[in-house]
Amino acid sequence: MLIINCPYCGPRDQSEFSNGGEAHVKRPDGSKEIGDREWGEYVFIRANPKGLFYERWVHTHGCRKWFNCVRDTSTDKILVTYKLDEKKPNLNNFKSVVKTPSGEPEVGSGNFTVEK
């Protein structure tokens, strides 16, 4: 289980939070004609990387505020949490631990939970 650092309340148990999926998803500009395909992509398609991922959480059983987070989905390690109005951190600041696109990290997956 994760310990999530709420930017308003500090570190709390994951059971207090709900996940909100990918962060920084932009609604297509309504000022132009949007095709079914583009609209479908906005509605249904979300990033699903193995590695660094921008995502949203809400502190449901706490301050009830939404915030953003960068987490490594290959290890579940939370790298940073930040408020909605803060600038999106550059992923180059973090090191991806997945060596090949679908490979396993050395530590952190169900296969390798401890230092080898």
Next chain:
Amino acid sequence: MKKKYSIFSLAKNALSGHKEWPKMWRSPEPREFYDVIIIGGGGHGLGTAYYLAKEHGLKNIAVIEKGWLGGGNTGRNTTIIRSNYLWDDSAHLYEHSLKLWENLSSELNYNVMFSQRGVMNLAHNEHDIKEIKRRVSANNLNGIDSFWLSKEEIQKKVPIMNTDNLRYPVLGASYQPRGGVARHDAIAWGFAMRADEMGVDIIQNCEAHQIRTKNGTIEGVETSKGFLRANKIGVVASGHTGVLAESAGIRLPLQSKPLQALVSEPIKPIIDTVVMSSAVHAYVSQSDKGELVIGAGTDSYNSFTQRGGFNIIEDTIRAMVELYPVFGKMKMLRQWGGIVDICPDASPIISKCDIDGLFFNCGWGTGGFKATPGSANVFAHTIAKNEPHQINSAFNLDRFASGRLVDEHGAAAVAH
């Protein structure tokens, strides 16, 4: 040479201490070029290769697998097989699969231990009753065996169930007698062996790194064993399908999450059917070894860790102990997670895409095992003919633009 299994071969090999069994498949080095490469050596992928060779006469096929055969979700699920889905499209697909299951052991001459012990889906509230009865009626219209069980009938079938003294009492259930369980490894091994006999190269420890395309056509795949050229590539990599699609510049509507399961210590036979409950989220069957096989849920967040959060199994065990107080003192032996790829409508994608020669069979989410032979069969058709089989034509990628979804959140059983 075709390998035959019988009581005589078992007796003969018992005399030599089971050391003389022939290898079930070769382990060849990859060739430079294949007509079709299947990425993913689980049940769906191996089955696809099997049907491509058997029904479509293709010879030059490879299955590449990053680990060992059936080591992904084929070996991590709770092996429940049923076809009681709501919509016509899904009912046809899963029923096609169930019919193949019924004949698979004799077709492969390999015992997949398909045991049709029935599958029960419990209703715990008014809404469940309405929804499940509607599904039973829809199933009957599609010729699928499914009926409603009253609480008394459930008590007769599963006497250990606590139907009344719990927070969400059991009010009834749907029941599909032809549903059941099968041996997960056997389906992968059976398909692998028979595909190998027809000349399919099964290459393990060969990880796909990148799918290469040129001018909208497939070129091949970069792997840990070098670049393999191919005319067609079928991606059947469950949780990692999205990662591979991304490497070819395709975005799929998939989210990968860990789905957990656990087994108990083995006990004497106590439950002779499969009981599922989506409302309280607990489902259980008993393996032939006597272990209770318990399915838990998915985590709420995307992850590739093959582990899953502890709160998820805690929830499931809480529901289990309430439904079956007799299990309260049992020890759990093992717990594990598999990475499932979930589609927004809880239905799979068996489809071609914008790139010529690139095909996807994914999005099976929390319930792909039951569909293994059916999915493989129609996916092989799709790859061989460059167009979908009638059964999988609704499960295309275009549905996310047209809006013609196949919403099976109710029948998919695991809340997500």
